[in-house]
Amino acid sequence: MTAVMSRETWQKLKTRYSIYMVVIVMIIVCNALNPNFLSTRNISNIAAQISVTTILAFGETLLVICGLLDLSCGSVLALAGVLSVYIFKETGSMAVAFGAGLFFGVVCNYVNGILVRYFSIPAFIATLAMMTMARGGALLFTRGQNIYQIGDYVWFGQGQIGFIPVPVVFMVIIGIVTWYILGHTRFGRSLYAVGGNEEAARASGINIGRIKIQAYLINGAFVGLAGILLMSRTNVGAPNAGQGYEFEALTAAIIGGTSFSGGLGTAGGTLAGAFIVGFLNNIMNLLGVDSYLQQVIKGAIIALAVGYDMWAKVNRTKKSLGAVELSSKPKEAKS
Amino acid sequence: MTAVMSRETWQKLKTRYSIYMVVIVMIIVCNALNPNFLSTRNISNIAAQISVTTILAFGETLLVICGLLDLSCGSVLALAGVLSVYIFKETGSMAVAFGAGLFFGVVCNYVNGILVRYFSIPAFIATLAMMTMARGGALLFTRGQNIYQIGDYVWFGQGQIGFIPVPVVFMVIIGIVTWYILGHTRFGRSLYAVGGNEEAARASGINIGRIKIQAYLINGAFVGLAGILLMSRTNVGAPNAGQGYEFEALTAAIIGGTSFSGGLGTAGGTLAGAFIVGFLNNIMNLLGVDSYLQQVIKGAIIALAVGYDMWAKVNRTKKSLGAVELSSKPKEAKS
Amino acid sequence: AEYKVAFIARAQADSFAAWLANAIQDEAKKYPDMKVDVMDSQADDAKENAFIENAVANKYDLIIVQPNNGEAQRPYVERAVKDGVKVITTNARIKNIPGSSSVDADPYAQAAVNARLALKQVPQNANVVVLDGPSGNMHADMRRDAWQKEFFAKRPDVKIVGEQIAHWNKEEAMRYMEDWVQANPKIDAIISMNDNMAAGALEAVKADPRFTGILAYGVDGTAEAMLLIQSGKMTSTALQNAYDLAAKNISVAHDLVTGKVKQIDTDIDCPLVTKDNVAEFIAIHKKSGAIK
Amino acid sequence: MTQDTVLEVKHISKSFPGVKALDDVSFSVRRGSVHVLCGENGAGKSTLMKIINGLYQPDHGETLIRGERVKIDSPIKAGELGISMIFQELNYTPEMSIEESLFAGRWPTRSLGRIDWSAIRSKTLQLLQQENLPFDPETKLKALSISNLQMLEILKAISRDADIIIMDEPTSSISNKEIETLFHKIADLRARGKAIVYISHKMDEIFRIADEISILRDGRVVETRARADFDIDSVIALMVGRALGHGYPKEEVAHGEPVLEVERFSGPTGFRDVSFRVREGEIVGFAGLVGAGRTETARALFGLDPGAHGTIKVRGRTSKIGSVQDSVACGMVMLSEDRRRFGIVPVRDVKENVTLASLAQFFRNGHLHNAMERKKVTDICERINVRMPTIDSPVGTLSGGNQQKVVLSKWMLCNPDILILDEPTRGIDVGAKFEIYKLMTSFVKERKSILMISSELPELIGMCDRIYVMAGGRITGELARAEFSQETIMRYAMNMPKAG
Numbered sequence A, B: 001m002t003a004v005m006s007r008e009t010w011q012k013l014k015t016r017y018s019i020y021m022v023v024i025v026m027i028i029v030c031n032a033l034n035p036n037f038l039s040t041r042n043i044s045n046i047a048a049q050i051s052v053t054t055i056l057a058f059g060e061t062l063l064v065i066c067g068l069l070d071l072s073c074g075s076v077l078a079l080a081g082v083l084s085v086y087i088f089k090e091t092g093s094m095a096v097a098f099g100a101g102l103f104f105g106v107v108c109n110y111v112n113g114i115l116v117r118y119f120s121i122p123a124f125i126a127t128l129a130m131m132t133m134a135r136g137g138a139l140l141f142t143r144g145q146n147i148y149q150i151g152d153y154v155w156f157g158q159g160q161i162g163f164i165p166v167p168v169v170f171m172v173i174i175g176i177v178t179w180y181i182l183g184h185t186r187f188g189r190s191l192y193a194v195g196g197n198e199e200a201a202r203a204s205g206i207n208i209g210r211i212k213i214q215a216y217l218i219n220g221a222f223v224g225l226a227g228i229l230l231m232s233r234t235n236v237g238a239p240n241a242g243q244g245y246e247f248e249a250l251t252a253a254i255i256g257g258t259s260f261s262g263g264l265g266t267a268g269g270t271l272a273g274a275f276i277v278g279f280l281n282n283i284m285n286l287l288g289v290d291s292y293l294q295q296v297i298k299g300a301i302i303a304l305a306v307g308y309d310m311w312a313k314v315n316r317t318k319k320s321l322g323a324v325e326l327s328s329k330p331k332e333a334k335s
Numbered sequence C: 001a002e003y004k005v006a007f008i009a010r011a012q013a014d015s016f017a018a019w020l021a022n023a024i025q026d027e028a029k030k031y032p033d034m035k036v037d038v039m040d041s042q043a044d045d046a047k048e049n050a051f052i053e054n055a056v057a058n059k060y061d062l063i064i065v066q067p068n069n070g071e072a073q074r075p076y077v078e079r080a081v082k083d084g085v086k087v088i089t090t091n092a093r094i095k096n097i098p099g100s101s102s103v104d105a106d107p108y109a110q111a112a113v114n115a116r117l118a119l120k121q122v123p124q125n126a127n128v129v130v131l132d133g134p135s136g137n138m139h140a141d142m143r144r145d146a147w148q149k150e151f152f153a154k155r156p157d158v159k160i161v162g163e164q165i166a167h168w169n170k171e172e173a174m175r176y177m178e179d180w181v182q183a184n185p186k187i188d189a190i191i192s193m194n195d196n197m198a199a200g201a202l203e204a205v206k207a208d209p210r211f212t213g214i215l216a217y218g219v220d221g222t223a224e225a226m227l228l229i230q231s232g233k234m235t236s237t238a239l240q241n242a243y244d245l246a247a248k249n250i251s252v253a254h255d256l257v258t259g260k261v262k263q264i265d266t267d268i269d270c271p272l273v274t275k276d277n278v279a280e281f282i283a284i285h286k287k288s289g290a291i292k
Numbered sequence D: 001m002t003q004d005t006v007l008e009v010k011h012i013s014k015s016f017p018g019v020k021a022l023d024d025v026s027f028s029v030r031r032g033s034v035h036v037l038c039g040e041n042g043a044g045k046s047t048l049m050k051i052i053n054g055l056y057q058p059d060h061g062e063t064l065i066r067g068e069r070v071k072i073d074s075p076i077k078a079g080e081l082g083i084s085m086i087f088q089e090l091n092y093t094p095e096m097s098i099e100e101s102l103f104a105g106r107w108p109t110r111s112l113g114r115i116d117w118s119a120i121r122s123k124t125l126q127l128l129q130q131e132n133l134p135f136d137p138e139t140k141l142k143a144l145s146i147s148n149l150q151m152l153e154i155l156k157a158i159s160r161d162a163d164i165i166i167m168d169e170p171t172s173s174i175s176n177k178e179i180e181t182l183f184h185k186i187a188d189l190r191a192r193g194k195a196i197v198y199i200s201h202k203m204d205e206i207f208r209i210a211d212e213i214s215i216l217r218d219g220r221v222v223e224t225r226a227r228a229d230f231d232i233d234s235v236i237a238l239m240v241g242r243a244l245g246h247g248y249p250k251e252e253v254a255h256g257e258p259v260l261e262v263e264r265f266s267g268p269t270g271f272r273d274v275s276f277r278v279r280e281g282e283i284v285g286f287a288g289l290v291g292a293g294r295t296e297t298a299r300a301l302f303g304l305d306p307g308a309h310g311t312i313k314v315r316g317r318t319s320k321i322g323s324v325q326d327s328v329a330c331g332m333v334m335l336s337e338d339r340r341r342f343g344i345v346p347v348r349d350v351k352e353n354v355t356l357a358s359l360a361q362f363f364r365n366g367h368l369h370n371a372m373e374r375k376k377v378t379d380i381c382e383r384i385n386v387r388m389p390t391i392d393s394p395v396g397t398l399s400g401g402n403q404q405k406v407v408l409s410k411w412m413l414c415n416p417d418i419l420i421l422d423e424p425t426r427g428i429d430v431g432a433k434f435e436i437y438k439l440m441t442s443f444v445k446e447r448k449s450i451l452m453i454s455s456e457l458p459e460l461i462g463m464c465d466r467i468y469v470m471a472g473g474r475i476t477g478e479l480a481r482a483e484f485s486q487e488t489i490m491r492y493a494m495n496m497p498k499a500g
């Protein structure tokens, strides 16, 4: 019986942590390919490089778990970022600029939430509209010109606390916040329930509309922060920054096991997903792989990683066919 | 009683056709704003301009209805397009080049289908991987260089049949094909069943896996065609063409009422969605709206259009609960 | 206004194109009889072509096309000319379209002036990294071509230890550079096809003592590059002066619509900017407010 | 086995993570007979049927159809072999119309693969008429009640003209009248030589229609005999493995002030002028046939369906009829009859599902009290005997009855003043039912109130203090405990209060 149990446990570990296995395998392989890979410097580089999209990915994780998504994060990041930079240049206060960045991120996402909640607009369209509007807003505000000479502001993106880059510190904090929200708060529980079966959640007395708005508000703060970090990392207030980041953020979340059908996803998985992509980009550059070939390899490896992850899970579930059974909630059209 | 009936009918019409109402209102408004808008030349321009993304949108419609999606269409379009152009330049045969374009579109999508079906990789990731791979493939094949002087090949994109541009003819054909598939074939109805509730579909004896692969294959042919049209329309075999088209195609489909929760969507709706975006872009240019401001306005109007559509639908469902009940009341109760 | 002019920009999210668009709008104010509308092709051929078609349908008197990809726009420009609309192609002219005019700065020359300087500056057996623009983009290709012919062909000793497409993008360039310095303890020069990417690469190594003397070459003459050159961090760039380009475009446009000239092809020059002469160019940016 | 055997499975085993659902099961059905499967929730009945229908693959064992070994790897294959199945879990596509769903997967076609819509329409109308179901073929499934869906499901399975028909708890959500119709149907099918496998937790039904009875316990067949060789007590004893308390654990509780008073309540979903009240410590029942409008009344009352009007007083204060949150704020909660749609969040685990409606209890200042949560959930699950690998298993992987228990636990745990239960014991085995009745009793002893909708008359009669009977969307009668009898209730339910 114990033998069975321990095999069971192993199975369960394998299933639940399969994505971390992928990360570990990648580390081993990358290290074998290039000895620089595991140097503190390189790892801290990678962490700093992925920090912006990973913070966005944490926001997407919250949203996708509850059946929503945010396509506007790349643009809102730019808008919040340039406004924050501008305000810094006007006031000279880091605190005010920081607060402003978060504020504008939150405001845009409040609009997203309102469009989704009160106008029943699908999240895809609502945030797509916001994506266009925020980008237009950022370009209008700056007349398409970069804002240079941002002075001390660069600390957010380039500073170090001890030997850890500041954006990495922020990424870790946001990761912990996300983990805490998802696992340890009422709100987090409600997110899973709303995404897993909206009607059942409603019938259990959960205020669906409020949960959705709150999810966007939190996402907004994350996006605003990401905007501040990106602008300061690149030492420029660029209204065209962050294009396509929504994709990268969603990719990290989905690789990490968050499901578009809702109700599933973890902060740890998303972090793993972000690192998988980060490692991949890094090692190919270290190895000097041709940039076209890189794309082909990158696509193949992402498919491979997720394929393995699914296999590990389905393998378990195939025996139980749970995967199929699980997805069988009658989906009410979100019309 | 007849009065009630006709109100019922009107309600139903309003609901079902609300998105077409949006199109009509747009036409009226645009025409009032600029008399050139309704000129044959301008309308045929718009139709030709949206043809490529609309064809992609029809493919996305099929996929999204059955719970899938294709992020790779923009890249696969480029790969299929450059290969088709290359083959045209080698063989000089329009027919062979045309066939080759479709063929490569189908092959890439066959891979998408296999990744989704046999490796249980979520469609988002599978097609994202394909997106990167196909783009890399197109760039590798051409070494990033455009293929110029494509001669007669431009007929596909720039020719006219009567006074109608060839790409518009293709768009109409693909629209009719999509409409026919969705409404009148077993395969089409199975798409709705699979997207609406996969488990129920399986229990009804529908071969889920085969349906998904078939959906990708058809999408593949559409994407291949779109590639041919884009390359010939732009008069160049460009490996970096079509970036972001997956977004535009999905947007047209979703505006047109296709739902990411699956099981909902029509060819007509998608066409309407594509025209809404097309009209919007066109009228703002005709009016000479500042290009940054355009983005802001475009976002707002898309939100408005979909918001109205949703409102018209939700409004109906609330009112008609009674109506449904009337028609399904047990007979005893009536007598 | 009597005359309607459409300026079809390549991509207003590209900071040079945005600068040019703004300059064109400012410049147009000097001609009260002319109204200029700016359109943004978002770096997409199909969109740019659509704008050309729309402008013809909407009866603009003159269209200024900043092509995303000259060959892709060629048939549309040809058709516009045939329909009797006057056309100027600029910032990469489209050659050999009878009846169309052009105003340009030569992308080959822009890179070549830097490459010739590098020929003297880059040490023997140097390691260099190269940052490219998007493939298929005519400026990207021409500039890379100039570097190839004017520099790499003449310096077989120089080794390219990293070359990537960073899409004109500062953040992407920064990421690549961060990775390259891990794998290569010695990099002597950054060869970038525009200033934005050069600035990004410099950003990645600015705190690293191993790379204090690194050479960095760009193109465009953005405000940021000027400041970097002034502070000695960047080596050189070639100014593609959007004000000049705009002024010339608008005056040629005015001459064309008023019938003063029928057809004209003209170039602005592309001066090399180094620490020695950077002050005079900074003045240009001060005028625009990009540098305070 | 005899020549008549059409379906036989031998030595079937099947494991899921944490459970061995089937352990060396052998089982067979003869043509022209009804073979009933009994067993507690989670005994493995549905799993066995799903293996026969090709949805699951067994780990070991073989299947023989008409004496031939077959490998049934999908429901498509099962259909080809002449098997059709009514699933316990109604799994439907909300956006599909009735006619489309009836022929799902086998839509008739004409040339060019065109679907023959007119054939579908005429066949549908014919079928609906034949079964006396007054539906519009174009109605979408999302507009139907669970009982109507169940009727359609039965119709669909029977219309396939299969040789082997599996019915997994087909009567769990339909009332006596429909059950009668179904039994006529079954008798007819049996006479036509079909083989029927029938699963149910309702003992009276089992003994009415069974030819043979097999009893499953913990994934093993413990007994197979002809009906005549069994009686109810022996079946229960074999199922549960111990003797059970009989009857209903009803206790007299003093009734206090009215807590819920509903006046002239009407709504767009088809109930009119409904007035009733519930007092403290009272269990009030709602009886009626399918389509009587009980569910609709309760849903509107709870704020799930919009557009109703009338007055609702909670503890004497008029409350607005608005949203679920309003109701919950008034201390009123409701268990839905459609557990898949309104009850469970299938991908989340048991623990999260059970605490979903009472999160406030477990979160202090927004922070989760993990240990307390686990303890409370474990307690309540043990009490009503939820069978699951662990409380961290996704609810979607539990057996149907155990899912229902999870939903019940959810509502029991949130400790409301007024508990509305719509078909609470749907699909629950006899042993657990008794525990649930006990919970209900202790609940009202704390001066709380229960409003129970049920299609099982014995349960209503056994547990309620008062019963309202509904028919055609109106209340047609109110009965005090002394007046309870099946006949009276049925008369009111058919809206024929006078005998005869």
Ligand SMILES: Nc1ncnc2c1ncn2[C@@H]1O[C@H](COP(=O)(O)OP(=O)(O)OP(=O)(O)O)[C@@H](O)[C@H]1O
Pocket (backbone or CB within 6 Å): A320, A321, A322, A325, D016, D017, D019, D020, D021, D039, D040, D041, D042, D043, D044, D045, D046, D047, D048, D088, D387, D388, D389, D396, D397, D398, D399, D400, D401, D402, D427, D429
């Ligand atoms: N897809 C699945 N994944 C994991 N475990 C499962 C799955 N389906 C069933 N089980 C487990 O198998 C066991 C048997 O379940 P089954 O549904 O066959 O019970 P049942 O006899 O039909 O019960 P009920 O009377 O409640 O319907 C249960 O313990 C259940 O948790």
Ligand SMILES: Nc1ncnc2c1ncn2[C@@H]1O[C@H](COP(=O)(O)OP(=O)(O)OP(=O)(O)O)[C@@H](O)[C@H]1O
Pocket (backbone or CB within 6 Å): B321, B322, B324, B325, B328, B329, B330, D142, D143, D144, D145, D146, D147, D148, D173, D174, D175, D269, D270, D288, D289, D290, D291, D292, D293, D294, D295, D296, D453, D455
């Ligand atoms: N969402 C809905 N929209 C329209 N009509 C509905 C809806 N839900 C139910 N109905 C109709 O309302 C009537 C009453 O439904 P239902 O059968 O659930 O009554 P009931 O009294 O709850 O019966 P039971 O509890 O036995 O199922 C039915 O005719 C049903 O078709």
Ligand SMILES: [Mg+2]
Pocket (backbone or CB within 6 Å): D045, D046, D047, D088, D168, D399, D400, D401
């Ligand atoms: Mg069961």
Ligand SMILES: [Mg+2]
Pocket (backbone or CB within 6 Å): D145, D147, D294, D295, D296, D337, D422
């Ligand atoms: Mg009911």
